[in-house]
Amino acid sequence: MPALDNGGVGKRIAAARKAKRQRQVDLARESFVSLAMIKAIERGARQPSDATLEAIAAALGVDPTRLLASFTGTERRVHAALPDMSASIAAYDVPGAVGRRSLDELQQAVDEAADWRLAAQYGLIAQHAPALLADTLAAFHTATDRRAAARLVVSAARSADAVAYKYGARDLSARLIDLMRWAAPHAEDPLLAASVAYVRTETFFIARAHEAGTRALEAAVDTSPAVTDQQTAAARGALHMRAAVIAGRARNVDAANEHLRLARELSERVREGTYLGTAFGPESVRVHEVSVAVSLGSDHIDRAFTVARTGAPSTDLPAERRSGFWIELARAQLWGNRFDDAFESLKVARLIAPQHTREHPWVRETSATLTRLKRSDEESLHHFAEWLGAI
Numbered sequence: 001m002p003a004l005d006n007g008g009v010g011k012r013i014a015a016a017r018k019a020k021r022q023r024q025v026d027l028a029r030e031s032f033v034s035l036a037m038i039k040a041i042e043r044g045a046r047q048p049s050d051a052t053l054e055a056i057a058a059a060l061g062v063d064p065t066r067l068l069a070s071f072t073g074t075e076r077r078v079h080a081a082l083p084d085m086s087a088s089i090a091a092y093d094v095p096g097a098v099g100r101r102s103l104d105e106l107q108q109a110v111d112e113a114a115d116w117r118l119a120a121q122y123g124l125i126a127q128h129a130p131a132l133l134a135d136t137l138a139a140f141h142t143a144t145d146r147r148a149a150a151r152l153v154v155s156a157a158r159s160a161d162a163v164a165y166k167y168g169a170r171d172l173s174a175r176l177i178d179l180m181r182w183a184a185p186h187a188e189d190p191l192l193a194a195s196v197a198y199v200r201t202e203t204f205f206i207a208r209a210h211e212a213g214t215r216a217l218e219a220a221v222d223t224s225p226a227v228t229d230q231q232t233a234a235a236r237g238a239l240h241m242r243a244a245v246i247a248g249r250a251r252n253v254d255a256a257n258e259h260l261r262l263a264r265e266l267s268e269r270v271r272e273g274t275y276l277g278t279a280f281g282p283e284s285v286r287v288h289e290v291s292v293a294v295s296l297g298s299d300h301i302d303r304a305f306t307v308a309r310t311g312a313p314s315t316d317l318p319a320e321r322r323s324g325f326w327i328e329l330a331r332a333q334l335w336g337n338r339f340d341d342a343f344e345s346l347k348v349a350r351l352i353a354p355q356h357t358r359e360h361p362w363v364r365e366t367s368a369t370l371t372r373l374k375r376s377d378e379e380s381l382h383h384f385a386e387w388l389g390a391i
Contacts (some may be wrong), residue, residue, distance in 0.1 A: 009041070010043060011044075013041060013060070014042040016067065024042070027056065027059055031055040031058065031059035033055055033056060050071070050073045053071060053073070063122070064123065065354035065355055066354070071354075074123035074355055075358070077126055081126035082163075082167070082169050082172060085129050085130050085133065085172060086175070087130070088130045089133055089157070093182065097141070098138060099138035103148055106132075109132055109156075110132065113125055113128060113155070117158070118320055120319050122166060125159050125162065129163065132159075133156050136152040136153045136155075137153060140152070140186070146186045150184065151187045153179065153183040154187065154196060157176045157177075157183070158180060160176055166359045173202060173203075174203055174206075177199060177200050181200065191231060193220075193223075194220060197216070197217065197239060198242050198278055201213050201216070205249075208249075213250075214252065220239050221239045224239060227266065227269070231275055231276075233266045233269045234278070234280040237262075237263045237266030237267055237270070237280050238263075241260075241280065241284065241285055244259035245291050248293075248296045260292060264285050267280065267281050267284070272317070279318050287321055287322075289303070290308060290325060290328045290329055290332070291324070293307070294331050301336050304329060308329050319352050320356050323348075326345045326349035327360050330362075334366050334369060339370055342366060342370060343370055343380075346366060346367060363388060367384060367385045368385065371385050
């Protein structure tokens with residue numbers, strides 16, 4: 001059973017239910033939980049079991065960690081789904097499977113999965129990814145015009161990759177990126193190719209091949225479409241934004257600054273938004289300025305603090321990106337001996353995107369260092385580290 005939650009899991013369930021304009025009896029019916037239990041949970045008289053919480057969350061269309069931050073059932077569910085995801089793409093280039101959904105149905109499903117990815121709802125993606133990968137591939141192999149189906153394959157694989165990458169399934173992540181690179185040319189869309197190049201950077205991060213990654217992104221910029229509208233500006237700007245981070249990790253200050261400058265210029269030509277699955281705009285570039293400063297190392301933390309002083313990211317940005325800002329800032333604050341601030345930043349990140357925060361390696365490292373130094377509220381920090389599984 002989940003641990004008691006001082007924030008009130010019942011209150012959050014009630015708020016999520018009301019936001020969907022559901023009655024308690026509707027939630028009970030859709031979650032297959034008794035009405036009496038729903039009422040008791042919402043008023044705080046009962047704590048839901050893991051199974052009950054997952055059933056309620058599924059009925060509400062949210063991940064359980066949105067209702068109870070300390071919930072760890074999502075991690076078990078994700079790891080259980082990874083073999084099925086792997087099996088779904090084992091023979092991705094071999095026709096044979098029979099499609100079960102129309103292109104319109106698949107479009108709706110991949111769009112929903114992309115929304116979950118941006119909101120760091122990895123448990124929901126893992127639940128649906130195996131079937132989504134299989135169905136989009138079946139549609140691709142049976143389509144007379146493969147362009148639309150190829151886009152669906154790329155989107156499904158990108159959402160699945162977010163889970164594999166975040167949860168440490170590095171080989172599966174690499175295979176999913178290979179799948180994206182295989183499918184993208186069939187879409188005959190250079191903007192889609194640019195988005196796949198953006199995602200491919202994960203393989204360079206994993207291998208710590210930062211200089212090679214910088215070159216690959218610069219090549220992708222060179223082959224991306226000329227800037228003529230918001231879509232093309234966002235595609236090229238996102239590549240520069242990503243290149244700035246990986247150049248920072250290569251400790252190439254000049255290249256990182258130049259890519260940031262170009263990304264900033266392009267961001268001024270678009271409204272903050274999501275373009276082909278990637279958030280881009282002035283705020284996104286500002287978040288990446290913090291990331292670049294941290295990537296360049298402890299000698300550049302003042303730059304991170306300067307950017308942070310201009311304000312926290314707004315809710316216009318996806319949850320995953322907002323939590324990433326606080327995770328990066330916490331690392332800088334740790335290096336600057338601002339231990340209390342670092343812990344507060346980690347807590348904000350967890351509030352925004354619990355799954356993203358729990359699985360982020362820098363969160364574990366920062367939390368473990370704070371715990372070792374016995375700084376901040378020691379009891380609260382210990383509980384946080386336990387939640388992460390860092391101790």
